[in-house]
Amino acid sequence: MTSNAQQNINVWLTQINTDFKSAVSVDCVIFGYDDNALKVLVSDCDMPPFEHQCSLLGDLVHSDETTEQAASRVLLTKTGFENVFLEQVQVFSGINRHPLGRVITVAYYSLIKITDDHLTHIHTHKGLKWLEVNKISSLAFDHYEIMHSSLRKMQKEIREQPIGFHLLPQKFSLLQLQRLYEVVLNIELDKRNFRRKLKGLGILNDIGEIEELVSHRPARLYAFDQSVYDKKKKTGFSFDL
Amino acid sequence: MTSNAQQNINVWLTQINTDFKSAVSVDCVIFGYDDNALKVLVSDCDMPPFEHQCSLLGDLVHSDETTEQAASRVLLTKTGFENVFLEQVQVFSGINRHPLGRVITVAYYSLIKITDDHLTHIHTHKGLKWLEVNKISSLAFDHYEIMHSSLRKMQKEIREQPIGFHLLPQKFSLLQLQRLYEVVLNIELDKRNFRRKLKGLGILNDIGEIEELVSHRPARLYAFDQSVYDKKKKTGFSFDL
DNA sequence: CCAAAAGTGTTATATTTACACCCATGC
């Protein structure tokens, strides 16, 4: 090694360990679908000057974990969910985005089956609540911007990959699926065209069951078949709604 | 404010300022197109154990700049380029990705007109060089992975947005444009269909000039019209190759 | 028998693909 190279390394070492450090956090935009509406899980914020607003769920990244692991940890510890769909959105690094000092944050979004599990009741007493996405007008910090960017990214990806199923129960009717896309994308879809298209993709299993407790003709129930999708994808097939 | 809230804030303050800090860097995947090949600008690496490899251009993020500003600064100071197309890719946060300590990095990719300016000669003596993307088999640190993820993202975005023009001179022939897409996407395109489609989009201006110094019938030259594209985009038009 | 959603086909239109020859220029 040249002494010049050694010098460079010393500069780096100094910088890495002192001058140029920053706090790094993750913020999770947790989407859920319920009651024909797209919702985001938020918590009451107790940090001035945002005491009366809600914030996304997040935490600082620890030294022994990746940002993805940090996001998974936030999800697990604050909501009890494990192995949920999680996707990196982007970094937000505005210099004054956090009132307590410089915090660079990495945004993730995840898709949750609200109705599953216990989420709804268990966590309301921790200051957590589901807000309808299109009724949110502001959030603490730059979290509105983060939420909005995440929404945009999710809207794009839900058309290109079969991830919408994460928002539905395992068994669902075709109308439920259609309504999901209509609500998330804020569009209207033609019933017959939608059904033809989805059935044509060949990634739904008719599980031979029907709706129960409905006061009209019960619909057939389907389930998304991940393994068939994985196989098809390898052969150049692409989901595209 | 409750004392509980105050306590939380104190914990945060401590964590932000001490325990949970990390060095944050940016790494730039600078794509250029020349000689019918897609290239990436890299520099010789002098840091063990990567002394004989090349690395992407990057630097630590300063306390008074966003990651985007840091990426722009890297581009300007190391290559002399200003106002180039720059797009965030994603964060790479593997715990041991850097030999000198924990460094979380934000990857950006940019698209450069190689032939423009002086880049080719001016910067070769700084240890910079253009490598053909598909001849690269390894890079220092996790830079190969970063380059590869950036390439994938760029390949996707070049089909969805009119950004390929950043890789070409201001004036170009339709064949040049076609070859660009063929090389970048690693596909073959039909000449007539390609021309019909591109002309049909209405975002190219025939500038009334023709190629010079070619030993065959000279091609018409076109220029991308950003302002027409911006107008069309507002009315729901979408570029899609 | 009424309300509510389930389920089903056809036609028109737009988009995509495949494909082959003559033209203009420099040497």
Add this chain to the structure above:
DNA sequence: GCATGGGTGTAAATATAACACTTTTGG
């Protein structure tokens, strides 16, 4: 005159969009 890329149109296949009625169930 020949080599090189420039430039052009049509037909078939595929994908998308628009649209209305009958069926089944619970109450």
